[in-house]
Amino acid sequence: MSKGVNLKELSQRLNLSQTTVSRALNGYPEVSAETRKRVAEMAEKLGYAPNSQARRLATGRSMAIGHVIPRSIHEMMNPIFLEFIAGAGETYSRHGYDMIISVVEDDHEEDAYRQIASRKKADGVIIHGPANDERRHKLLQELNLPFVVHGRIPGAEEETSWIDMNNRRAFERATNLLLDLGHTRIALLNGLEHMDFARRRRRGFEDALQARGLTPDALLMRSSDMTEPYGCDNAMEMLKSDNPPTAFLVSSMISAIGVARAIGQCGLKTGKDVSIITHDDALSFLPNSGEVPIFTCTRSSVRYAGEKAAELLLDMITAPISTPKSLHLDAELIIGQSTGPASSN
Amino acid sequence: MSKGVNLKELSQRLNLSQTTVSRALNGYPEVSAETRKRVAEMAEKLGYAPNSQARRLATGRSMAIGHVIPRSIHEMMNPIFLEFIAGAGETYSRHGYDMIISVVEDDHEEDAYRQIASRKKADGVIIHGPANDERRHKLLQELNLPFVVHGRIPGAEEETSWIDMNNRRAFERATNLLLDLGHTRIALLNGLEHMDFARRRRRGFEDALQARGLTPDALLMRSSDMTEPYGCDNAMEMLKSDNPPTAFLVSSMISAIGVARAIGQCGLKTGKDVSIITHDDALSFLPNSGEVPIFTCTRSSVRYAGEKAAELLLDMITAPISTPKSLHLDAELIIGQSTGPASSN
DNA sequence: ACGGACATCCAAACCGCTTTGGATTTCGTC
DNA sequence: GACGAAATCCAAAGCGGTTTGGATGTCCGT
Numbered sequence: 001m002s003k004g005v006n007l008k009e010l011s012q013r014l015n016l017s018q019t020t021v022s023r024a025l026n027g028y029p030e031v032s033a034e035t036r037k038r039v040a041e042m043a044e045k046l047g048y049a050p051n052s053q054a055r056r057l058a059t060g061r062s063m064a065i066g067h068v069i070p071r072s073i074h075e076m077m078n079p080i081f082l083e084f085i086a087g088a089g090e091t092y093s094r095h096g097y098d099m100i101i102s103v104v105e106d107d108h109e110e111d112a113y114r115q116i117a118s119r120k121k122a123d124g125v126i127i128h129g130p131a132n133d134e135r136r137h138k139l140l141q142e143l144n145l146p147f148v149v150h151g152r153i154p155g156a157e158e159e160t161s162w163i164d165m166n167n168r169r170a171f172e173r174a175t176n177l178l179l180d181l182g183h184t185r186i187a188l189l190n191g192l193e194h195m196d197f198a199r200r201r202r203r204g205f206e207d208a209l210q211a212r213g214l215t216p217d218a219l220l221m222r223s224s225d226m227t228e229p230y231g232c233d234n235a236m237e238m239l240k241s242d243n244p245p246t247a248f249l250v251s252s253m254i255s256a257i258g259v260a261r262a263i264g265q266c267g268l269k270t271g272k273d274v275s276i277i278t279h280d281d282a283l284s285f286l287p288n289s290g291e292v293p294i295f296t297c298t299r300s301s302v303r304y305a306g307e308k309a310a311e312l313l314l315d316m317i318t319a320p321i322s323t324p325k326s327l328h329l330d331a332e333l334i335i336g337q338s339t340g341p342a343s344s345n
Numbered sequence: 346m347s348k349g350v351n352l353k354e355l356s357q358r359l360n361l362s363q364t365t366v367s368r369a370l371n372g373y374p375e376v377s378a379e380t381r382k383r384v385a386e387m388a389e390k391l392g393y394a395p396n397s398q399a400r401r402l403a404t405g406r407s408m409a410i411g412h413v414i415p416r417s418i419h420e421m422m423n424p425i426f427l428e429f430i431a432g433a434g435e436t437y438s439r440h441g442y443d444m445i446i447s448v449v450e451d452d453h454e455e456d457a458y459r460q461i462a463s464r465k466k467a468d469g470v471i472i473h474g475p476a477n478d479e480r481r482h483k484l485l486q487e488l489n490l491p492f493v494v495h496g497r498i499p500g501a502e503e504e505t506s507w508i509d510m511n512n513r514r515a516f517e518r519a520t521n522l523l524l525d526l527g528h529t530r531i532a533l534l535n536g537l538e539h540m541d542f543a544r545r546r547r548r549g550f551e552d553a554l555q556a557r558g559l560t561p562d563a564l565l566m567r568s569s570d571m572t573e574p575y576g577c578d579n580a581m582e583m584l585k586s587d588n589p590p591t592a593f594l595v596s597s598m599i600s601a602i603g604v605a606r607a608i609g610q611c612g613l614k615t616g617k618d619v620s621i622i623t624h625d626d627a628l629s630f631l632p633n634s635g636e637v638p639i640f641t642c643t644r645s646s647v648r649y650a651g652e653k654a655a656e657l658l659l660d661m662i663t664a665p666i667s668t669p670k671s672l673h674l675d676a677e678l679i680i681g682q683s684t685g686p687a688s689s690n
Numbered sequence: 691a692c693g694g695a696c697a698t699c700c701a702a703a704c705c706g707c708t709t710t711g712g713a714t715t716t717c718g719t720c
Numbered sequence: 721g722a723c724g725a726a727a728t729c730c731a732a733a734g735c736g737g738t739t740t741g742g743a744t745g746t747c748c749g750t
Binding site: 006007008018019022023026050051052053054055056057058059 | 735738740
């Protein structure tokens with residue numbers, strides 16, 4: 001509990017070799033129980049803790065996982081990312097791993113990965129927010145750096161390990177619920193559709209419509225960063241149009257709040273005059289729970305996804321297997337206060 | 346650009362010693378320009394990048410900054426933290442530092458700091474969200490680990506380096522604005538008041554009231570995690586009371602959105618029937634800008650604070666000085682659509 | 691009494707880089 | 721042409737761990 005002794009000093013105090021002390025502390029069998037106890041006690045007394053740099057150098061494992069996030073004010077810099085990180089970080093620390101986060105300029109992302117690999121900064125990385133034309137996985141495969149994708153890479157589902165929720169299915173179910181309630185003019189406020197998750201959600205939406213013989217109306221589909229004003233402005237514009245929607249399907253609670261604001265500003269009532277279903281990532285600062293949640297939603301905890309992604313990645317690192325593994329989470333469809341039958345006006 | 350050579354191989358290929366190659370690459374003067382060029386070219390060609398663990402071990406500097414955040418679903422796990430991190434992270438990477446984030450169980454926070462110090466995981470840390478009875482700085486001083494506080498530690502302002510915004514002043518000004526508009530029943534929806542920033546905000550609020558001979562009404566002051574429902578529920582309750590407030594002073598945009606929702610649900614109009622001023626941390630996913638911002642607010646970019654905090658810390662690490670430095674940011678008071686004169690009903 | 695199987699422990703090499711303390715060359719000066 | 725300074729470069733010693741390849745001692749069966 002005092003300052004910092006190193007292995008050498010510790011072993012001298014004990015009249016033992018560094019080898020033995022190291023083994024005793026790391027649980028190797030070739031040390032007598034008595035010696036191990038002595039070592040442990042002295043280590044505790046002197047406040048010994050192995051220098052992590054030295055250990056990493058000696059073992060060749062950096063005991064860290066990297067997350068590189070482009071600095072842009074887009075999707076990734078949002079609370080969903082944070083919640084994922086929180087989940088993953090917890091798993092890391094439980095396994096003795098560090099989490100290192102690199103915030104880089106957008107055009108230096110590739111560099112960042114290269115550095116992680118060549119300078120051995122991390123034993124693996126997580127790919128966030130795969131795009132439709134994703135290529136990071138190619139780079140990582142080439143660099144031989146283990147990785148797990150949060151989301152799915154179109155066309156590379158078989159050759160990569162990933163964890164994702166069933167975006168298409170979730171939005172299909174949500175759309176069906178609205179259709180069942182009698183809504184036929186449904187607007188979709190989607191995330192950026194160059195991202196894979198948003199494309200899948202849109203597909204789910206369109207599939208559901210078409211299955212009932214309805215044609216998606218391009219005027220009712222928007223795609224952007226999921227901010228609050230994005231929800232409000234677009235909803236406002238649509239509501240004021242000639243042929244306004246009676247329901248909104250929204251990709252994020254944050255934008256959904258904006259939509260609700262627009263509805264209010266139009267003098268309408270959410271859940272009565274206009275319905276909203278939103279996807280809910282179960283963010284801790286935006287709770288949508290309680291007896292009857294504010295928003296009807298498709299819910300999937302992104303924090304949980306973070307935990308699982310981390311576990312998957314650590315597994316891959318400690319016991320490399322050839323075949324990729326993946327985990328498909330299902331979103332729950334939860335009825336809240338923001339949906340109701342289409343008003344017949 | 347190929348696999349990974351190390352310094353030894355590189356130097357052999359060049360018929361130079363490791364010393365010379367190392368010096369050439371690191372910009373030391375005792376290398377001829379010609380040699381330096383040769384080295385640089387070969388390094389580029391072979392794709393040499395120094396192993397960071399080895400370098401850290403040799404230099405004794407870990408080139409990383411630690412952020413330990415308790416796992417709790419409280420204040421810190423919120424988007425404000427993320428935005429701060431984004432700012433800090435950018436500064437770190439610009440200076441070649443890594444950012445390591447430890448998510449720990451609440452009661453392991455101290456352990457986490459001790460580990461960072463004893464195992465040399467980071468060269469410094471940032472203290473987030475100082476509480477009224479803060480003690481982390483004591484530990485860090487004892488551990489001899491450089492740190493910067495985001496916020497201020499009551500009673501330790503002189504002996505610690507920190508960066509903070511003028512919370513008291515900001516809320517005093519906001520309150521004065523409301524008073525000038527004729528509001529006398531003003532509600533305060535504050536953050537958790539065991540945190541220093543929230544206490545200061547409250548003080549600013551109360552000071553302003555008392556300066557005009559008004560007594561703060563305990564019924565109109567709440568303190569909690571700054572979620573959306575927190576804003577809505579409390580506002581709703583107050584608005585339905587016998588003697589409702591005509592204005593709200595809110596500690597976070599997120600809760601302010603909830604307040605606006607409550608106002609709408611009561612059939613009232615924000616900025617007309619009821620005014621709102623909120624603090625705005627300039628979160629990227631909750632923009633409150635435009636010609637006339639939605640919310641009248643006290644604004645201070647927490648991302649900027651992150652950048653500055655990081656710079657301050659790196660300065661302290663590279664050029665240790667005895668006297669602490671600190672930076673006091675002023676929030677802007679920006680008029681938006683959510684305030685208006687007290688309605689005389 | 692002897693050889694082998696275990697149980698313990700250790701000296702030294704190694705991980706890949708930085709840095710100390712020279713060694714060697716080059717060059718301007720007197 | 722000798723000499724000290726300046727310019728270059730290098731061998732080797734760390735940094736603080738882990739791990740290899742024994743060395744030593746103990747116990748047992750025959």
